[in-house]
Amino acid sequence: MNQKTSHTKDVMHCFHCGLTVPDNFSVCVTIAGQERPMCCHGCEAVAQTIVDTGNAEYYRHRTESAATAGDIVPEFLQQISLYDHDRVQKEFVRNIDDGLKEVDLILEGITCAACLWLNQKHLRCLPGVSQADVNYSTHRAHVVWDPTAIKLSEIVEAIVRIGYMAHPYDARRYQAIYKKQKNILLKRMGVAYVLGMQIMIMAVALYSGRWSGIAQEYSELFRWLSMGLVIPIFIFSAQPFFQSAWNDIKCFQAGVDVPVSIGLLIAMSASVVATISGQGEVYFDSLAMFVALLLSARYLELVTRYSAAQLSERFSQSVPVKAHRLCGDVEELIMATELKAGDKVRVRPGDIIPCDGKVIEGVSCTDESLLSGESKPVHKSVGSDVIGGTVNIEGILLLEVQHSMSESVFSSIVKMIEKAHFEKPSWTKMVDSLAPWFVLSVLTIAVFVASYWLYFYPADWVWVTVSVLIVSCPCALSLATPLALSAATKNLMSQGVLVGHAQLFEILPMAKYFVFDKTGTLTTGKFTIESVHVFNTVTDTDLLQIAASIEQYSEHPLAKVILKKNTQALSAVTDYRNTPGQGLKGDIEGLVYYLGSRDYVTQASQCSDYESLPPVDKGLSETWVAKQGEMLGCITMRDSVRPAAKPLIEYLQMTGYTVVMLSGDNRQAVNYFSEHLGITESASEMLPQDKLNYIKKLQENKHKVIMMGDGINDAPVLKQADVSLSLQHSTDLAIANSDCVILSDNLLKITELHSFSQKTRLTIRQNIGWALVYNLTVLPLAASGWVFPWLAASGMALSSFIVTLNSMRLLRLKNSVSSELSNQNLFVSGS
Structure with missing residues (x-):
């Protein structure tokens, strides 16, 4: 393998996967005697392994379009098990305790909660897989496995065998897959809408002909033209529904696309027979409308999911790759992962700071907006602490490394984000478990409805059965929780509040006690x-x-x-x-x-x-x-009180919380701060075990407890509490045991968290309530023959639209509680 620096400004594409090569990234692999550019070290490792194993001919024989940029890697690795090579795994596999490994995979083909259930169940049944979770919003699977019992390639092949594609997670690959899915979905929608409008014009003529009369030859012509126009919609636009349904049927799984596909097949078959025989009703217009509207709902859902996940992708993409380390007077360019405590690094304007460190030379400002949500640059000079992952704006800084990137605050945040993707609160688990049974219920009802109408009203059984199959909307039920959680999490993250466990939205509004540690939490900790x-x-x-x-x-x-x-x-x-x-x-x-x-x-x-x-x-x-x-x-x-501590306490007490302060400090100090902040319940000279026992006692009395702390001694208490919070500058152990991290020292962010948790909980209830009311209302109407197929198609799409748009409100929602409190002159300056 040879590496060289490219000075050309032309846009280059990775020879291996086809993605654009990032600026200032100049890694190449010699393939068939020529230097080929690579977009990342993962592709470099894969390509080099292909060459080293004597399989370079793969690149000459691969087809131009049979394997797209998103598919080349997994298709080839499935054949020669390259995923099992250490050099390949280095980029995306993490070693954890007891010899286990973990990986995040991007899944293609996920359409509903049943797909999640199928993938999770299938992965968890594999020998050697100890944990498997799939997130609907990001379509990512988190897998923990024992490499001595099963290979990573075998895990990927197991996913492929049930009809889904799997790729090692990479932020740019995720974006490429999203763009590919978006483009093909737009094409399918375009075909459905353009041809569907022509079909609707002829359908209007046919409907009018029933009342005013129409010549037989024109009626037959319009039917045949409609059938010809609907075939591309049926074959191309509706293909994802049939593919998903077939995958579900092969695995004996009732997915949301099963009733959809059955309804489409019945409507198409009956319409074709009616067209050829010249007798009976045709439903080409309803079929085209249904496919177009359902694709539109899927498109809106795709855009919403991507928007909700976009900020977390920014975190992943902001992890620094390289660093300029000083060895005496010599500067060397190294991987950021090679830095260790005590190293000296130089950071130029515009560079991402590669570590947590202290400024030992230079003056500048840094952009910490990704962490804190505040756009104002932060001044840095000699002695200032800097956070890895933030951006140096102005001057050149010389830093002394305090924590390597793997141990930095930024790394802890990225790990928390990744963990949050796979957290499932009880709402989601309930809906996921109901989805397959809901689909089975719809299919069962459709069988009984078809039998009844076929026996008593044989002329109408087709359209009534089709209406029953397509009017139900398990999609809305599946989307109700994950979209709302993703939207709320993304909005809070943009405001500097990082939610690591989605259960927080469920518990926070119903908790009774809000317990604070004193030093470093309600006080500044700057003695x-x-x-x-x-x-x-x-x-x-x-x-x-x-x-x-x-x-x-x-x-x-x-x-x-x-x-x-x-x-x-x-x-x-x-x-x-x-x-x-x-x-x-x-x-x-x-x-x-x-x-x-x-x-x-x-x-x-x-x-x-x-x-x-x-x-x-x-x-x-x-x-x-x-x-x-x-x-x-x-x-x-x-010590001094944090400026926002008193208005926060007043807000929490006003909203019904019982606020408690626990501290290991002496009684006089604790009483002083309690009186100063208006806290009526406090305890002093408490050991960590005393705090833990205090929390347990509250929980034994059936109370939900929120705990906020910042130190090593608080870790057991944070872990025990129903919801735990910490500030950005808390110890690593405190952050690791927290459900939420405030990425600044502004305690009023907690008011935003509380307000958003209430609104998120309300939104989820609205979504689930709407989905249940809609299905319980329209299914009986459809079974009774009151809902025509075109109306059923509109109803199903409308139901998904309502749930998606209602969840999207959380993306744009701005909380005014903290700003209102800031304007009330309630701040306390500690003395």
Whole structure:
């Protein structure tokens, strides 16, 4: 394999898959003696493996159009099992615990909830597959498997065998598949509408002829012309319905397209027979209208799904690929994944920042709108923290890497987005389980209706049966939940609120308790040292040096301010121990030191004879320091309330929540902040286990609990709560255990989350309610002969349109709660 840099400005296409090669990406593979451009390292690995295995002739013999850009890779890999090569898997397969692997696949051919059920059931039955989830909104499958029991190629082949196509997920490939689906759908719609209008003109003449009379030869001519025009609609435009129905029938599955296809076949067959024999009714106009309207509903659904998923695709596409690392005075271009903590990187204007880091040289502004939803550039200078995945706008920055991209905030967000795609709340699970039974019920009703009308009214049985088959709309039921959830999630994400678990929309409006951690959540966590009290012969400087030495390994906000205040060199610490929620222990030059709360330090150091502190202001946090048998002193620090904390608490209390504050801080500080914020229920000096027990007790009393925290100690409580929230700058462990992350420090975003959850819940109820009322109303009417086929076609399409458009409202919805609160002068400046 050779790599070279291309300086041409012409648009190049990947020789392997056909996609456009991105700008500034210059990887080539030598195939048959010629350098061929590749669009990504995945195609590079696949193409190189094809060449290395002696199969380069594949490229010479492949047909020009038989395998499209979206299909070349999976079709060929299915034949020679290239998906099982490590070099190929490196780009899209992730290794997880216990030797398992996970992959995201794009599925083509998904049309309804029954398709999801079929794929999930089929994948979960494969030996070695431990988890398989399919998301309707994105048409992505998340699969976890044991590579010692089953190969990835076998998983893909299993999907293909039941009539669906599978591709390893890639953002650009996803976009290419969407464009391909959109274009072919537009072509099918165009044929259906253009020919359908001609058929409708002749249908009007035939209908008029019933009342005013029409010559027999003209009647037969219009019938034959209509049949000729409807054939392309039947063969080309309606092809997706027949293909999907055939796949379902082969797998003994009742999908939404089964009754649709049966209805089309009956209508077409009866109309052809009537045309040839010259006797009976024809339904060419109803057939054409039905296909056109149903394709329109599918098109609107496709566009809505893509729009809802587009922002999450932007996150995936914004993951930086390369970085300019400095090795002394030499700058080298490397993959961003190769960066590690301590590396120095240079970021030029317009570049995506490749890591979480700190600015050590330069001044600039960064665009963090993708994360926070705020379009205003953020100023950065020496000492500022930067977030990987954001964009450097102006000057050149020199950064010191703090977290590699795989461990960055951005990476955590991308993982949460991917996880959210496959989250299914109880609403979705209920609808998914009902969909196949609903279709079976419609088919059963159609059989009884056909039998009844054939026996009593044989002249009308065809159109009545067709009406029953096509008037039902399981599509609306299938779309009711996933489209609304996707739209709400996308809208919130654009405003800087990342929802990781869709169950949040279900639980948040019905929860009773809203529990907050204090430090770093309701307060800024940016402490300032108020005073240093020392006992015996220890000086202020000595006490700070001892405290800073022990705190150097801690991520607690108190540790940062002590380390910043200390001016002495840090001592080496051995036998370091952290007792969560209480304090730290460490050996310095053979002496054992303790740091933390008064109770912990007193008990651990076995020291009870020491001076008491002089009276201090309420609201101060205390950090005590002692060595074995001797109390050395106490450092008091002041925290400040977040500006939006008080209006948020007032909003939550006004909407019916019982607000609780739990903290490990001393009683005086907790009482001070509780009074300041108007919180009536609070608890102080709580260990992590105490907080966990508090949440469990509320849940034992059948209460739903929302918890918001930011630290390592909060992780167990966040995991236990029914809904958990955290801020962007929370610890990785807190974010990993959260259902939702606010991508800024603005607590008023929670009001937007609450408002959207209420509106989303209402929208889903409206969608499900409409789908049920519609089907329960029109099915009896159709079975009674009150709904003609053309009206049934319009009704089914209209039902899908209503559900889709109702869900799309959530995409454009703007919440005004936070802006109203911001204008009420309710902000509190901590003092």
